[in-house]
Amino acid sequence: MSRTVDEWIGQTDDTRAPPRVRARIFDRDNxxxxxxxxxQIGQKWDLDHVKALINGGENRESNLRPSHRKCHVEKTAKDVAEKAKVAAVRKKHLGITAPKQAIRSAGFPKRSKPDRPSKTALPPAQLYAPIQETRR
Ligand SMILES: [Zn+2]
Structure with a gap:
């Protein structure tokens, strides 16, 4: 008779489930x-935290289920969006808002002015034409 195994609990949220736990979870539900x-055999799959860690879920075997990598990535994105939404609403309720900044213009393009003439360029054009002597 095999001895009963307590469920695996990660020491920290960053602790990855060891291969034997991964296998046990996969055997339970593939x-x-x-x-x-x-x-399917050969398909990439991950262990998904049913209740996401960022939303208060625990890093333990009972909170882990196998999932396709593709499905997992989509769920993770939703979890992160949910977390951001919850945090934003909470901040609003607590009256924590981003500091107000004066409205600033977008500015002007960097190179709007033509290049300054360099010292070696041609001398400035004469403002007055030389008086031409006219003879009658
Ligand atoms: Zn899937």
Whole structure:
């Protein structure tokens, strides 16, 4: 009789589940918990935190399910967006807002002025034409 195994709990949120835990979770359920499709041999798959770590989920075996890499990436993006939304609403409720800045113009393009004439360039054009002597 095999001994009963306590569930794996990561020491920190950054601790990755070791291969034996990965295998155990896969053996328990080898279909993607996000789309429901089975994970085929050779397909890339990840362990997904059902309740995301950034949203208060725990890094433990009972919070991990296999998922396709593609499905996992999509879910992670949604989790991050949810976290950002929650943080923004919370800040608003707490009255924490970004410092107000004076409205600034977009500025002018860097090279709007023509180049200054260099010292070696031609002398400035004469303002007055020399008096031409006219004889009658
Ligand atoms: Zn999937």
């Amino acid at each position: 279909s993607c918990h996000l789309c429901g499709q089975p994970i």
